[in-house]
Amino acid sequence: MKAKPTADNLHPHTGKIPLREREQRHGHRGCVVWLTGLSASGKSTIATELERELFRRGCQPFILDGDSVRQGLCSDLDFSERDRHENIRRVGEVARLFSDAGFICISAFISPHRADRELVRNLMPAGTFIEVFVNAPLAVCEQRDPKGLYAKARKLKIKNFTGISSPYEPPLKPEIELRTDRLTVMQAVEKILKRLEKRCRIKSVPGKSAGKLPGAIRWSDW
Numbered sequence: 001m002k003a004k005p006t007a008d009n010l011h012p013h014t015g016k017i018p019l020r021e022r023e024q025r026h027g028h029r030g031c032v033v034w035l036t037g038l039s040a041s042g043k044s045t046i047a048t049e050l051e052r053e054l055f056r057r058g059c060q061p062f063i064l065d066g067d068s069v070r071q072g073l074c075s076d077l078d079f080s081e082r083d084r085h086e087n088i089r090r091v092g093e094v095a096r097l098f099s100d101a102g103f104i105c106i107s108a109f110i111s112p113h114r115a116d117r118e119l120v121r122n123l124m125p126a127g128t129f130i131e132v133f134v135n136a137p138l139a140v141c142e143q144r145d146p147k148g149l150y151a152k153a154r155k156l157k158i159k160n161f162t163g164i165s166s167p168y169e170p171p172l173k174p175e176i177e178l179r180t181d182r183l184t185v186m187q188a189v190e191k192i193l194k195r196l197e198k199r200c201r202i203k204s205v206p207g208k209s210a211g212k213l214p215g216a217i218r219w220s221d222w
Contacts, residue, residue, distance in 0.1 A: 022102035026060045029200040030102040032095045032124060033192060036111045036171065037134030038163045039149055040141040042180040042188065043108040046134060049189045051106055054196075057203050061104045064091055069109075079160050085116055092120030099128055104200060112168040130199060132192060133174040138163050140181045 023029050033050070035043040047063050054061040070077070074090055077083035088111050098105035111117050121129040141163065142150040153161035160166045171177075176195055178188045196202045 019100060019102060026102045028059055028102075028104065028196075028202045029128070030099040030104065031128040031130060031196070031200045032099050032105045032107060032120075033130045033132060033196070034095075034111070034117065034120065035106070035108045035132045035134050036117060036174075037180075038136065038138060038141045038168055039110060039161075040144040040146060041134040041136040042178070042185070043110075043134045045185055046132075046178070046180075046188050046192070047106045047108040049185055050192055053189060053193060054104055054202065059104055059202055060102065061106055062098055064095060064098075064105060064107045064109075066109045081160075085113070088113075088116040089119065092123050095120065096123045099124060104196070104202075110162050110168070112162045112166065114169045114171065117171065127199065130176065130192075130195060131171055131174040133171045133177045134180055134188075135170070135177055136180045 019030065035047055037043055044065055047065065051061045051063050069091055070087070073094065074087045077087050088109065091107060091109060095105045095107050111120075117131060121131070145151060149158060149161065150164065152158045153164040162168050176191055178191060180188060183191075193202070197204050
């Protein structure tokens, strides 16, 4: 097995552009919006609409999504407990790099374990990690089931499926909680935008809100 490099052999290089100058150019602070919740709770739907609205406001957003990451960065990992932890650790490191570059990194991952989410939080400077609990009852998620995953899990065709054969640990004190069985997509996005206006100093749009944008989608439009 190849030996791991020791700290004495690592010499990280930093550029000559300080974060404050990047944030001045972007017009907002860098941060990580971490969407956590059961499959089909609405994480990816919220992420894509949030990204669109932030981009419309002139911000620099980027999405890290669970399925996309597992096709590349984490393609060598399975869904065992050990590999799930490693999946979130890697994503957390990438999200931190985006935040360090002044981006608003929107991360949409089930991330079922509190310890893993806290690990990611602790990677970030204070105040730059915004945990968003996308909270929908299991019955609602199963009813939506856009990918047919719950049906497969109930038939034991998928092992270690969160909410069925594997536990989900909900956040105890998230910055934002979204009851997606009660909110529209755009109402959920609006709640995040209001927090970002204060936390990351994104531009507000007088007289307009995400909930009134044309082309607003419904949860049933998966």
